Amino acid sequence: MAEKIHAIAWYTLLENLRSRTLYGVALLLLLALCGAQFLSALAIIETREFQTAFLGVLLRGSAVVLLSLAVVTGMARELTEKRLELVLACALGRGHYLAGKFLGYGWLALLVAGLLALPLWFYAPSLQVSIWLLSLCCELLLVVGLALVCVLSLGHTVMAMLAVFACYVLARSMHALQLLGQALPADGDAASPALLSSLLDLIAFFLPGLDYFAVTDWLVYHTAGAASLTPVLLQTLIYIPLLAAAALFDLHRRNF
Amino acid sequence: MQQRPWRQVPAWLRWTLPLLLLAQLTWHGLASSPAAGSAPLASAPPAAGLRAVDLGEHTALSKLLMLWLQARDGNAAWGALDYGRLLTWLQTILDLDPRAQYSLMAAARIYTFVPDSSRQRLMLDWIYQEFPRDPARRWPWMVHAAIVAKHRLGDLPLALKYSQTISDISGKWAIPGWARQMHIFLLQDAGDNAGAAVALRALLESGTVSNPVEKRFLEDELGKMRERNTGDAGS
Numbered sequence: 001m002a003e004k005i006h007a008i009a010w011y012t013l014l015e016n017l018r019s020r021t022l023y024g025v026a027l028l029l030l031l032a033l034c035g036a037q038f039l040s041a042l043a044i045i046e047t048r049e050f051q052t053a054f055l056g057v058l059l060r061g062s063a064v065v066l067l068s069l070a071v072v073t074g075m076a077r078e079l080t081e082k083r084l085e086l087v088l089a090c091a092l093g094r095g096h097y098l099a100g101k102f103l104g105y106g107w108l109a110l111l112v113a114g115l116l117a118l119p120l121w122f123y124a125p126s127l128q129v130s131i132w133l134l135s136l137c138c139e140l141l142l143v144v145g146l147a148l149v150c151v152l153s154l155g156h157t158v159m160a161m162l163a164v165f166a167c168y169v170l171a172r173s174m175h176a177l178q179l180l181g182q183a184l185p186a187d188g189d190a191a192s193p194a195l196l197s198s199l200l201d202l203i204a205f206f207l208p209g210l211d212y213f214a215v216t217d218w219l220v221y222h223t224a225g226a227a228s229l230t231p232v233l234l235q236t237l238i239y240i241p242l243l244a245a246a247a248l249f250d251l252h253r254r255n256f
Numbered sequence: 257m258q259q260r261p262w263r264q265v266p267a268w269l270r271w272t273l274p275l276l277l278l279a280q281l282t283w284h285g286l287a288s289s290p291a292a293g294s295a296p297l298a299s300a301p302p303a304a305g306l307r308a309v310d311l312g313e314h315t316a317l318s319k320l321l322m323l324w325l326q327a328r329d330g331n332a333a334w335g336a337l338d339y340g341r342l343l344t345w346l347q348t349i350l351d352l353d354p355r356a357q358y359s360l361m362a363a364a365r366i367y368t369f370v371p372d373s374s375r376q377r378l379m380l381d382w383i384y385q386e387f388p389r390d391p392a393r394r395w396p397w398m399v400h401a402a403i404v405a406k407h408r409l410g411d412l413p414l415a416l417k418y419s420q421t422i423s424d425i426s427g428k429w430a431i432p433g434w435a436r437q438m439h440i441f442l443l444q445d446a447g448d449n450a451g452a453a454v455a456l457r458a459l460l461e462s463g464t465v466s467n468p469v470e471k472r473f474l475e476d477e478l479g480k481m482r483e484r485n486t487g488d489a490g491s
């Protein structure tokens with residue numbers, strides 16, 4: 001069965017490589033480097049810090065968008081072209097199919113992260129880039145899982161993309177939103193700020209703590225250590241199985 | 257993917273496409289280029305609000321805002337800038353990334369070039385307020401503020417206040433000796449030789465000066481000050 005899972009993973013990766021994903025990565029790298037050079041011409045001091053922060057944000061954001069698009073469009077095509085039904089008609093369980101897809105997109109995520117992080121080795125110390133890259137890989141694996149859940153449950157490209165981006169933005173901003181919620185002024189109607197704050201806290205329980213992942217300060221101020229990876233790895237280890245279980249749950253309920 | 261030759265495209269479309277492109281180029285050429293700083297500067301939103309929407313990228317947002325602010329006022333005369341609002345932006349930028357030096361540098365070295373002492377004082381006072389929050393990183397801008405106060409504003413008491421702050425706070429932080437000793441020489445400039453001698457003796461007795469050459473130089477200076485003080489007392 002492992003061979004079948006690997007075959008699905010390999011063809012998923014191959015499909016993405018043949019759809020010129022790597023050209024897109026190369027273009028992104030070129031644009032990011034040009035942007036960094038442009039910033040270096042503008043900044044009077046802290047030029048390296050400006051370039052590193054810009055590259056870190058742009059490359060991470062690009063990787064997230066690229067991966068979500070690849071997963072959502074690839075899976076939506078799989079559903080509309082009835083390829084999924086064809087695969088499931090073989091002696092293959094739904095869980096194995098999902099495992100193969102997740103593995104394939106996971107390989108793609110690692111490849112994209114590794115390529116997009118290339119320029120950072122010239123701007124920040126190796127240890128910091130290594131920690132940042134490992135953290136980015138975990139973040140992209142979470143994005144892959146999230147995109148799989150969204151596309152399998154919603155089945156529609158636009159809706160699935162919107163759901164992925166909404167969840168990602170919410171997960172990234174949740175810590176700041178919670179702080180804002182706590183700072184809400186208590187008016188005469190004291191229940192509403194407290195209720196809003198509690199609601200934000202409740203939503204935060206269900207979202208991955210993405211604000212620990214691939215922090216730009218690590219690249220700019222070299223503040224990352226081995227301890228920085230602990231929450232990242234723990235969160236990944238908890239949330240990826242959760243996403244996989246949710247996607248599998250939905251796939252099992254789907255009637256073909 | 258095989259493509260049909262371009263001759264297969266209808267003739268009207270072959271002509272329309274370049275014409276439309278030409279229309280776009282003409283339109284863009286006629287439109288005025290964007291001008292930085294054309295609208296008055298509004299007050300900055302609080303850092304807490306920006307943190308909620310920057311997806312956790314406080315450092316990057318702070319740096320982009322600083323470049324935007326710099327580009328914005330680059331074409332405008334600083335005299336026309338509302339320094340109160342400018343200060344809110346510098347504060348927000350620093351709050352978003354407290355380790356960054358750029359906003360403090362801009363306050364000390366760029367915005368104090370305005371020929372208006374009240375605006376210069378606004379910038380210097382902001383640096384003075386922000387300095388104790390991170391003396392190890394921010395001391396160069398405090399030193400610069402003292403220099404601006406002395407040489408550009410001609411306000412020696414203000415320069416003394418700033419340099420005294422560096423000296424008072426420097427014990428726990430890695431601040432170079434020359435910055436810590438600045439207030440002693442400013443006291444001398446102010447004609448307070450007795451005060452300068454007391455401050456220098458306190459510095460030497462504190463044991464913070466470890467370099468023997470520096471120590472000998474300061475001891476010589478202390479000797480000269482004492483001689484001058486004796487001479488002043490005699491006359």
